[in-house]
Amino acid sequence: MPNIDINALKERQKHIRNFSIVAHIDHGKSTIADRILEQTHTVAERDMQNQLLDTMELERERGITIKLNAVEVHYDAKDGETYIFHLIDTPGHVDFSYEVSRSLAAAEGAILVVDAAQGVEAQTLANVYLALDNDLEILPVINKIDLPAADPEKVRQEIEDVIGIDASEAVLASAKQGIGIPELLERIVTDLPAPQGDLEVPLRALIFDSEYDAYRGVVLNLRIKEGIVKPGDRIRLMNTGAEYDVTEVGVMSPDAQKRDYLMAGDVGYLTASIKDITTTHSGDTVTLATHPAEEPLPGYRPMTPMVYAGLYPADNARYTDLREALEKLQLNDAALEFIPETSQALGFGYRVGFLGLLHMDVIQERLEREFNLDLVTTAPSVTYQVTKSDDEVVEIENPSELPEASQIKSILEPYVHASIMVPNEYVGAVMELAQRKRGEFDTMDYLDASRVNVKYYIPLSEIIFDFFDRLKSNTRGYASLDYEISGMRQSDLVKIDILLNSEKVDALSFIVHRTFAAERGRIITAKLKELIPRQNFEIPVQAAIGSKIIARTNIKAYRKDVTSKIHTGDPDRRAKLLDKQKRGKARMKAVGIVDIPQEAFMAVLNTDDDEQYSRGN
Ligand SMILES: Nc1nc2c(ncn2[C@@H]2O[C@H](COP(=O)(O)OP(=O)(O)OP(=O)(O)O)[C@@H](O)[C@H]2O)c(=O)[nH]1
Numbered sequence: 001m002p003n004i005d006i007n008a009l010k011e012r013q014k015h016i017r018n019f020s021i022v023a024h025i026d027h028g029k030s031t032i033a034d035r036i037l038e039q040t041h042t043v044a045e046r047d048m049q050n051q052l053l054d055t056m057e058l059e060r061e062r063g064i065t066i067k068l069n070a071v072e073v074h075y076d077a078k079d080g081e082t083y084i085f086h087l088i089d090t091p092g093h094v095d096f097s098y099e100v101s102r103s104l105a106a107a108e109g110a111i112l113v114v115d116a117a118q119g120v121e122a123q124t125l126a127n128v129y130l131a132l133d134n135d136l137e138i139l140p141v142i143n144k145i146d147l148p149a150a151d152p153e154k155v156r157q158e159i160e161d162v163i164g165i166d167a168s169e170a171v172l173a174s175a176k177q178g179i180g181i182p183e184l185l186e187r188i189v190t191d192l193p194a195p196q197g198d199l200e201v202p203l204r205a206l207i208f209d210s211e212y213d214a215y216r217g218v219v220l221n222l223r224i225k226e227g228i229v230k231p232g233d234r235i236r237l238m239n240t241g242a243e244y245d246v247t248e249v250g251v252m253s254p255d256a257q258k259r260d261y262l263m264a265g266d267v268g269y270l271t272a273s274i275k276d277i278t279t280t281h282s283g284d285t286v287t288l289a290t291h292p293a294e295e296p297l298p299g300y301r302p303m304t305p306m307v308y309a310g311l312y313p314a315d316n317a318r319y320t321d322l323r324e325a326l327e328k329l330q331l332n333d334a335a336l337e338f339i340p341e342t343s344q345a346l347g348f349g350y351r352v353g354f355l356g357l358l359h360m361d362v363i364q365e366r367l368e369r370e371f372n373l374d375l376v377t378t379a380p381s382v383t384y385q386v387t388k389s390d391d392e393v394v395e396i397e398n399p400s401e402l403p404e405a406s407q408i409k410s411i412l413e414p415y416v417h418a419s420i421m422v423p424n425e426y427v428g429a430v431m432e433l434a435q436r437k438r439g440e441f442d443t444m445d446y447l448d449a450s451r452v453n454v455k456y457y458i459p460l461s462e463i464i465f466d467f468f469d470r471l472k473s474n475t476r477g478y479a480s481l482d483y484e485i486s487g488m489r490q491s492d493l494v495k496i497d498i499l500l501n502s503e504k505v506d507a508l509s510f511i512v513h514r515t516f517a518a519e520r521g522r523i524i525t526a527k528l529k530e531l532i533p534r535q536n537f538e539i540p541v542q543a544a545i546g547s548k549i550i551a552r553t554n555i556k557a558y559r560k561d562v563t564s565k566i567h568t569g570d571p572d573r574r575a576k577l578l579d580k581q582k583r584g585k586a587r588m589k590a591v592g593i594v595d596i597p598q599e600a601f602m603a604v605l606n607t608d609d610d611e612q613y614s615r616g617n
Pocket of ligand 1: 176
């Protein structure tokens, strides 16, 4: 770029609008993003497909957004000018709120999408608060007005009463039918502010995301806050001090398009042959090595994982591959944490921290698909704070590391403050469930005549296991849940060990409230009996607290060849079965002389304790 005409760039900056789309899950963010891409002709009609910004295979399969995605769109407004929109689509699920908060720091405005039939839900509130914390201008959109059950007026009132923002001018839309989208595009221009960053000061750009590309090295996704950056510039990452020469800058629209420069107000990508992935972190500031800025940008609050699980390569020889895969994934998933761990049963692996079970599930799948690994994952656990008899305080993220009961003075566990929005008729069911999960009632507020917001303090460990599924099934899908950590509380907790063939399997230990111990022990041993394939000798399965056995069962001996019972002798079927058996084996771990399948390590999840409850616990 030979001559920079600052005045032209200032004029250009006035025509930029950076916004994020936030909403409760399924309220239609991705569909609105699709319509915006379509109506601004960013994507040719023949290339248009649903949920275009959900680029990950996994996102498409599951119909959910996992990653934030930024895209540049050009819009010819009614005032005759062309505007540059940077649209950032974000996930709705609570596990990915970290993605939302990072994308919000890159924008000036937020389009708040609320479903016209469902109204304000738990993540609507959570996300709008994140947007308000970032001082974003909020543009409410009431979507799905085509639905027979839509009640836009009621929802408009609810947005005002519950969130406390003016919704009198909310855009009424049906993303499905394209209604309201032209109005929305105009309102983005008139209602959302242009970015303000100074173009003539040293570069400061916020890294809000990054990913690893085998050819180009790390690709940084940036929001330029001040200054200008172009190919050939030498950049410095302010927190790590690493320096690189910029090879390319550009924007996603929706495919990568090279540009001559990125300037204050732009959202785009930058490559600089960065091969050392440890030097780049989301939240770091990029500046010019030749004219560095004095202070880095505020960055992001680091995330504390909510749950931890052990991840082990099914094939021990792939331990290093697993580490490399985790490092690469961490670039693209700033909330991921891991440290090496060894297990007697599983060998060498990593204890990995996640924001929730969906996050864990997604990471496991991405590791397997994108890095071609077979993994064995242990059941997730929260972090416990244990005060030992000698007053030493230790954090326990792996249940098998809980000290002996005789050495424990107290155990604290994390509690969450949960907010559950639900129609009146299901309040009873919600309270019963919360109480059963050791919840402590806090408050109940009416959202309108027919819905309430019930708040409880509940142990995180009870929430992460099966609370959400149960909440959904007990309220026919009508309840929505949001929670945040409220602190640590003392609880009467015990560790249950599992013994197979009289050998303790460390990876199967779990921590549970004492009142649930006997029943959980019984349920788990019964589940393991079903999950562990019979072998040619009998295997006793026992649950124990310390040296006291609290439940036991036996896996009977069985002949090994699964095909022996096929009478037809059909060679095809036989081969298929053997093949299936072989693939299953890849995910089995031989512990002592017992083969344990992956599912067995997850047996502690979804332990159905309803029955126990109805029997008068
Ligand atoms: N009837 C109707 N359905 C819609 C409308 N907009 C979106 N949907 C449907 O609602 C479902 C969810 O839409 P998405 O756009 O994936 O929702 P989202 O908010 O992006 O969901 P996440 O990315 O998972 O958080 C899809 O089945 C859409 O087809 C609308 O205006 N009317």
